[in-house]
Amino acid sequence: MSDSETTVALEIKPTAYQQQLLDLLSSLHLAGIQLSDFSKTGVDFDAVANSETLPAAASALRDNGFALDCILGIDRNPGLEAVYLFRPFADGARVRIRAQVAPDRALLPTITGIYSGADWYEREVHDMFGIVFEGHSHLRPLLLPHFTNFHPLRKNFHGSPIVIPEDTVEIPEVDLQAAMKLGQTDRTHRDFFLNMGPQHPSTHGVLRILLHVEGEEVLGGRCHLGYSHRGTEKLAEKKQYVQILPYTDRMDYLAPLNYNWGYAALLERATGIESTPRAEAIRVAIGELARVSSHLVWLGTFMLDLGAITPFLFCFEDRERILTVFERATGQRMTTSYIVVGGVRNDVYDGFIQDVRDLLDYMRKRLPEYDRLVMTNEIFLQRTRGVGVITAQQARDQGVTGPVLRGSGVDFDLRRDEPYCPLYQELKWNVVVEQEGDCLARSRVRMREMDESLNLIEQALERIEEGPYRAKIPRNFKVNAGEYYSATEGPRGMVGWYLVADGSMTPYRLKVRVPSFPNLQVVESLIPHSRVADVVAILGSVDVVIPEIDR
Amino acid sequence: MSDEHRSLPVMQPDSGHTDEGQIPPIVRFLPLQKALDLARANSLWPLTFGIACCAIEMMAASASRYDTDRFGAGVFRNSPRQADLMIVAGTVNMKMAPIIRRLYDQMPAPKYVIALGSCAICGGPFDQDENYAVVQGVDKVVPVDIFVPGCPPRPEALINAILELQERIKSGQTHSSRV
């Protein structure tokens, strides 16, 4: 490609694999191709695209096995920017492509035709920044109410509350038509729309799904989000780094510790502070406990969706035991704010190791019981086998991560593939993968993951050595100007944090890439031609936390 | 369904359900009233309705260890038509507020509301000047009988709130009882 005079500014010597990627990128007419230091920024390659080159670049990356991590917007003031992050599941190499637009003519081509997972991301960016994605079929507000007329994450927006006009509950007519198109049928007298949620027993919070059904068969459906949108990302721009920590608890309240950890890992990457060995061991032990407790809630609520009430109560009872340990160690049952930059907030209490050992013994007895009660139950198998199949390619296009991805046969776990804690490299454990991609496979992955987590906890307990539980951090905590990305493996999948720092004590922009977001999006594409009861089962099996999606 | 009160903020009773004039006279009969209040206090069926983090603690309160069923408040009804108690557990935002109001209107009188957690009380950690999305307290939308502080409140706190609500129902001090 002769006309692409790309500046390949090399600071680091590329490996063969990186060179290959560099060649690929430079063949795509992209500008500003750069190799970046992964350990400092969390990104391997940088490139800048414009409206013309963006779709071609995306489709080339897709052909080379890259999955869409996330799309986010940044208000550069002046000038808006959309940042696309891509990553292949196999060897890690994150590619960041930026596309800049002027605020008064904020137009970009959509890449929904290439990555179906871009759909919601583009809608979110449109919501928050007002960037219009040309060619997007359904560019309606995703998180904000449909009547909002401002873009809250733009820097010139200063929080006037939304005013609700009369008569907002009604479904806008446009939505009906769009939902109908999803069903790919014309409206006959036999079909109707079924509104699930926001108050519905099995939408796991305040999700609303508009289903287009004919009798029991679902022709299509559309998710409506934002009933739990709390503007956390805007708030984060007003808060100091340490003050943001409590908000991370409240995003994913089922596994707050993993979110604390993700945020701490981001700041550690951005500042170069390293946590102490003792803290790392405590983090692994307590973080895996959080994973177990989160999976327990999933199991309980999933079974509730399938109509069995008792497992829910069993799971919650087991979870109570874990929460008791959390409470003693961190001071709170749920909103822990425990894992902080450089270590953990306070040292664990004296009997911690013994308590966790007892818990392990107890859980080791309980898990086989769940296998007997649930996983081998004939009705359970009937309800889940072959229901809601996600293929590996679909998972890649949608950017699905976590147990849902591993249930589709993709062997990818950030704990192993993008290490953010050295212990995960040293301890003995396996990444659980199932091939089928249906609800049953996802359930099996989670059940076996609990086993693995127990093993990890056991080994981590032995590694809790004497020493400081927290590294020294400066009083006025600041992050040097720059852009940082860090991803950790939460119970639901990849929790990515994108930080734009301007050197002050508050972030310039903090974007959280939440795992439930693409995981829920994939549900939308699984809905057509299932049954009403299947919708509930699929939704339960992907395990979403709505406030995490809405933020 | 009341149509005129759907917008925010609304604090009046909805279209006639809780209007004083509409209560059948038989309920004015004092011993019967007392018996009814006693029954109502001891049979609070909550609406299955969780919004955010606090909802998990609400679920924990109904689960084995805390078991609100002991006090007759464990029968979670999914349909607002059959519920007596709305536990607003979580952050209410502008998109959600009209729906909460509608759910409240759909519940049959007498009905009670518990605001669980600081979000439902005042916006909680999201109580910031620049927050464009969060309603600063669910009492702007529906009349609240009991406020439970905490972020999230422990299940014991919710149980305490239910007991407190029972006392108030027995002594006729709720929004729904006309004393």
Place this chain on the structure above:
Amino acid sequence: MSIVEIIIRLIIAFGAVFTFVALNALFLVWLERKVSALIQQRLGPTEVGPAGLLQTLADAVKLMGKELITPTAVSRTVFFLAPIIAFLPAPLLVAAIPIAKGVGVSDLNVGALYILAISNIALLGILMAGWSSNNKYSLLGAMRAVAQNISYEIPMLLSLLAIILMAGSMKFSDIVKAQETVPFVLLQPVAFIIYFICSIAESNRTPFDIPEAESELVAGYHTEFTGMRFALFFLAEYTQVFVLSAIVTLLFLGGWNGPLLPPAVWFFLKTYLVIFVVMWLRWTYPRLRSDQLMNFNWKMLLPAAILNLLISSVIYRGGFPG
């Protein structure tokens, strides 16, 4: 019998039946909550009355004192009638069940047939409720209920026929008498299993509770009903559970036959044991999907029931049914 006597008898019978229906429902709801608590490592109601026994009374009184909402868009007459029609069969059914020899409101000579015929009236009430509510969940729930009950009726009837074949009568007391030595559950195990499954399906309980599938349809056909109207559905449901279990007892478990204890005690013991098993199932199993439910019925139960009827007619009647 003078006219006065008839009237007095009628009043007593009415009184007895309605008291029984009400008390039984109260007790069963309490029992259900206690059984579920037992299974779920909880305590269940404890605070209202001794061991929470008054809990359901409080619930009932509260439901009576609730506002009756008739949503604007419903079909008023049908909406008003639906709970009544759904409830109506409950006392009628209870009336036809003998508790011991000669004890009971009436021991019809077509008892078994009567039960099957009357219990379907409730279905009409459910359909009316779902249709009139102008709520899609209700409608779906009602449609499911009708489809399910009508299909499960067939294997139920067929397995019932096998019993009638053996007893040579449709009168409950004759059927019980025929089991004096061996209860039919041992002679007709297949019919027993089919009948038991079908009666769970008929009473819409887990794993066949798809008509009111909480996690899918909010509350199924009674989503829009408040207060007393909802209570009537509830009452009907629990009476139906009792009736179906009582019939299982009469048909298969030897009714009131049993040593030592008086017959009525045996009858109630067995009936409540069956009810306990039904509850146990409810709190253990997940729920089937509607199409799986239908498949199970048409592909498994129905052929099995037909086969069972054929085989038993060959064995017990030398190949000539009847």
